Amino acid sequence: MEVIETIVTESVEVEEKETAAPSVDSEQAKAEFVWTLQATWHLVHTRLEMDQAFDQPVCKKKKLWEMVAEKVNGKLREARGSDVTVKAYECDLKWRNLLATYRKNAERAKKLGAGGVHWEFFKAMHEVLGKSREEVEAQRRAKLCGTKLGKAIASKRFTPILPTPPATAAPCPPRPPQDVLQLYMELQERKLNMWAQQKALEERKIEAINNLAQAISSLAHKNGASFSKDGH
Numbered sequence: 166m167e168v169i170e171t172i173v174t175e176s177v178e179v180e181e182k183e184t185a186a187p188s189v190d191s192e193q194a195k196a197e198f199v200w201t202l203q204a205t206w207h208l209v210h211t212r213l214e215m216d217q218a219f220d221q222p223v224c225k226k227k228k229l230w231e232m233v234a235e236k237v238n239g240k241l242r243e244a245r246g247s248d249v250t251v252k253a254y255e256c257d258l259k260w261r262n263l264l265a266t267y268r269k270n271a272e273r274a275k276k277l278g279a280g281g282v283h284w285e286f287f288k289a290m291h292e293v294l295g296k297s298r299e300e301v302e303a304q305r306r307a308k309l310c311g312t313k314l315g316k317a318i319a320s321k322r323f324t325p326i327l328p329t330p331p332a333t334a335a336p337c338p339p340r341p342p343q344d345v346l347q348l349y350m351e352l353q354e355r356k357l358n359m360w361a362q363q364k365a366l367e368e369r370k371i372e373a374i375n376n377l378a379q380a381i382s383s384l385a386h387k388n389g390a391s392f393s394k395d396g397h
Contacts, residue, residue, distance in 0.1 A: 197255075198249060198250070198251040198252065198255050199249075200259055202285075203241075203244065204237065204241060204251070205259070205263075205286070206286075207236075207237045207240045207241065208233070208237055208251075208256055208259060208260065208263075209263065209286050209289055209290065210289070211233050211236045211237055211240075212233055212256075212260055213289065213290065213293045213294075215229060215232070215233065216293050216294070226257075227253065230253040230254070230256055230257045231253040233253070233256050234250075234251050234252060234253040234255070234256045237251055237256060238250045238251060263286060263290070266284065266286075267284075267286070267287065267290045267291070267294065270282045270284050270287045271287075271291065271294075271295065274287075274291070279291070
């Protein structure tokens with residue numbers, strides 16, 4: 166049974182959101198840069214050399230692509246003395262296409278091995294883009310060992326700055342037994358004063374009721390005496 170080997174070549178199909186390029190006028194469209202094999206190699210080498218700069222969490226990609234275009238144009242002028250220059254956005258778009266093709270070939274390499282991939286740019290890109298996180302971290306530590314910070318960490322003379330813990334209110338000291346007893350006596354005295362005031366108020370109410378009853382009785386007695394005199 167004959168096995169037909171498939172080779173993934175450069176893909177020109179990229180998601181719309183990735184291939185969006187700045188609008189250009191008609192003159193720029195006519196002078197669109199043609200990517201030869203030599204120019205593509207210059208782009209690949211230049212972009213891979215600047216991969217760490219592009220990988221920074223905060224960076225201006227537009228400025229970086231302008232630097233890439235400038236380096237590619239310089240290499241092309243040295244090689245063939247051409248006046249045709251490549252734009253920064255053209256380098257960005259071409260790299261996105263190369264990156265899409267690389268990813269397809271990387272999946273193929275996982276299944277068939279690196280020998281099963283025959284794309285000319287795969288090896289150069291895979292040496293940089295195919296590194297695992299462990300390899301990248303190991304290289305970072307190796308570079309750090311030669312610096313003053315790395316030596317200080319190795320000699321344990323580096324003291325990291327830890328965040329200051331939030332200040333907490335000091336707990337109130339417990340009251341001594343004398344203060345507790347004094348507070349209890351004050352509360353009892355207040356209760357007695359309130360009880361005395363309430364008792365005095367009740368007594369005043371009773372006294373007022375008695376006075377009112379006496380006044381009514383006296384008035385009724387006077388009215389009864391006056392009626393008896395008028396009846397005779």
